[in-house]
Amino acid sequence: MKKKEEWYSFSQQNNGAMVETDIRMIPLSELHDFNGHPFKVENDMALFELMQSIEKEGVIVPALARPKADGGYELIAGHRRKAACKWAGLDCMPVVIRDLDDNQSVIAMVDSNLQREHLKPSEKAFAYKMKLEAMKRQGARTDLTSSQVWQKSTSSQVVTETSDQDGPELYNPTTKAYALQSNYDVDGNWCITQGDMISSSVRSDELLAKQVGENRMTIQRYIRLTNLIPKVLDMVDEGKIAFTIAVELSYLTKEQQYELYEVMDIEQCTPSLSQANRMKRMSQSESLDMDAMFSILEQEKPNQREQIKLRTDSVAKYFPEDYTPKQKTDLIERLLKEWYEKQEREKKQGSDSSRGRAR
Template structure:
């Protein structure tokens, strides 16, 4: 059973532990412009908030944010009766089709949906057992049309997502990473396969690894990540061991940019060491990059202001 109506944005609450990020970017700005011209065309999917007043948003977090940004006070919603597991499945399914999802978003989405599907499977199985006690020959089917137990949750999720079971498992492994390392995966600083191996490190070991990566400005290769994993499993991984592994030369670690020292010499004091020169170049590039990012945000803000 469902109802369609307009509700106040103040009554809408984000889905608990929602794994998909709503970022203030050009796409959100364009959505805001569209809403200013034509209002919200596609209603948000919500359910009665099980944690308090109002409604919990299942699908439409970006539309809600854009509508708020556009100055709207109400939006159309579809109010549907959903239990917790049904709500999780609907929330994940409505977002997985989006382009450019971050690894962390897929990781937590797959984990949440898999856990919900397993709960649903247990409920269906329990219903089947109860029914079998009354009708032994029953072949009751679940809502997906499959005889209960005919397809495991892992297999069904992989089929629905269009990924292999092994790849789904790899994504879910990323949820074991500490936030700082997971952010590096999202930013492309650590490769997906490397991150999967690092996810087997204990939490304390991951914090130590991140501290060393940040200090030395380096990341492990796949072979090094595998070694760190083995050392962790054997209980021999500490900061000294991490340093020893990361200090090894990695021929494919990074693309090298070569600059002629004599061409740059006139820009540095005569007593500057090679390290001081390198540090200064990195600092100036960092300042330039931050200036460019600030200019982009200023431009985006001005564009959206003019749109209003």
């Protein structure tokens, strides 16, 4: 596919003044992932469809990046577009280059990704934490006068700015929101016009909750998940551990979480909400150990179906070393199915033989 080398003109109204920003074609090799980027780029069907769209129409919405001190650019928004471009065999993509500070970059990065339809709990957890910390830093500092941050939405963008007033760490002393309407003019330039200003004094976590459509306590619960060890957090993403249960388990120490993971693997079950809450209280009273975990998980949960438990170490020798847990489960199920079908055939043959002798 032929590369587009032209530059695009981007017009933004900033406090009454129009600022021109060029959209440049940047080599993919010069675009580096955002430091601590919490959103996973997976080679799934959605990315494949994005790649096909880019092959046909090119990148419609430019990415956003900022210059790096050691060369190249740090990608703020557009990680999936970059991956799709690479998949499509392109070597560059359109990018808006902006000189944003660390806090502005974090907020813009999070906002551009929170619009995605499907987000894993771990992605929300680290994204909310990163953005809330950036918002608190903006509220506590006095040198961030008129600091602008983009918030991506379907048909408009929002720029927030903080005043030069001092205030408690948890607050943005004065938050001013400008509704920006975006569209293309007759020459094909991307133009943004600024609407009315809304000014209010608000807690950072309350502002974040309003922006993402959650309540403040839900935001805090998601952030609790960042205290989980990776193995347990993966189980939350996979739906093996419910969100509310995961929040309770986040109060366990790292060592206790590793022990719990081993116990769950041996017992082949996960704790209920009441069991997780009990572990949390025992952890806080420093009385939780592996024996207590076994004792708690062995208690039958309401509506718990009968389970057959196999100790990992007792069956591991029968599998290739590189087999994953899923491959082991699939093999066991297949062998059991073959055994069952064999039993049914032998039973049928025995029945036919009996009828033959009766004649």
